[in-house]
Amino acid sequence: MSPRNSLAEARRTRERIVQRSVDVASVEGLSGLTLGRLAGDLGMSKSGLLGHFGSKEALQLAALRQGAVIFDREVWRPAAGAAPGLPRLRAVCAAWISYLERGVFPGGCLFVSSTFEFDGRGGPVLALLRRQFRAWAGRLTGELRSAVARGELPPETDPEQLVFELYGVMMSLNHTLQLSADPAAVTRAERAVDRLLPQPAGGPSEKLA
Structure with a gap:
């Protein structure tokens, strides 16, 4: 096998390991990622896994x-193609709700479950989670500020407060879908978003979708 083919095969193997790790972690938590478990799932040896990832x-x-x-x-x-400000925010929330409703991660949102798992532990995993949440909150906050600047939201709007409340809606939706599979949960989340982010002036009157 040529060096180029070897590198391509190593990359594909690593991708398989990471994707399986994501699926397992969403159901069993990041702590459920053991080399033995993954080796068995993927038909690999532990030493082979260690060659790609030196530690859990x-x-x-x-x-x-x-x-x-x-x-x-x-x-x-x-949502990225929607107009900046309120239209993009509503498109983001519609996609966020759909992501949770469709169960993109088998065990629900990986980041919500990982935060509950690691919030009191410290270390590199918690540090990465904090960076990821800050980055997402920063993106939402930027769109909210744009909406205020465009006159789509009142000038007294507190973007950080709205982000906090949107997080609450999505975490509640994730919790309800995972705990009880309540068919009304998605509609409740859509109504909550409609209250927080009203339709832009002149926009369509149908529900968030």
């Missing part, structure tokens, strides 16, 4: 980074 912590960090790629693909990219 490295595997956890890789799973979170891949989770962020998936979240961006599912939630931000579908």
Whole structure:
């Protein structure tokens, strides 16, 4: 096998490991990522896994980074083409609700479950989670400030408070879908977003979608 083919194969193997790690972590938590478990799932040896990830912590960090790629693909990219400000925010929230409703991660939102798992532990995993949440909150806050500047939201709007409340809606939706699979949960989340982010002037009158 040529060096180029070897590198391509190593990259594909690493991608398989990371994707399986994301799926397992969303259901069983990041602590459930053991080399033995993953080796069995993927038909690999533990030593083979160690060749790609030298520690469990490295595997956890890789799973979170891949989770962020998936979240961006599912939630931000579908909304990125909308007009800045309120239209984009509503599009983001619609995509966010859809992401949770469709169960993109088998066990619900990877970041919500990982935060509950690591919030009292400290260390590199919690530090990465904090950076990821800050980055997402910063993106939402920027769109809210744009909406205020465009006159789409009242000038006294507190963007940080609105982000806090939007997080609450989505975490509640994730919790309700995972705990009880309540079919009304999505509609409740849509109504909550409609109260927080009213339709832009002249926009369509239908519900958030």
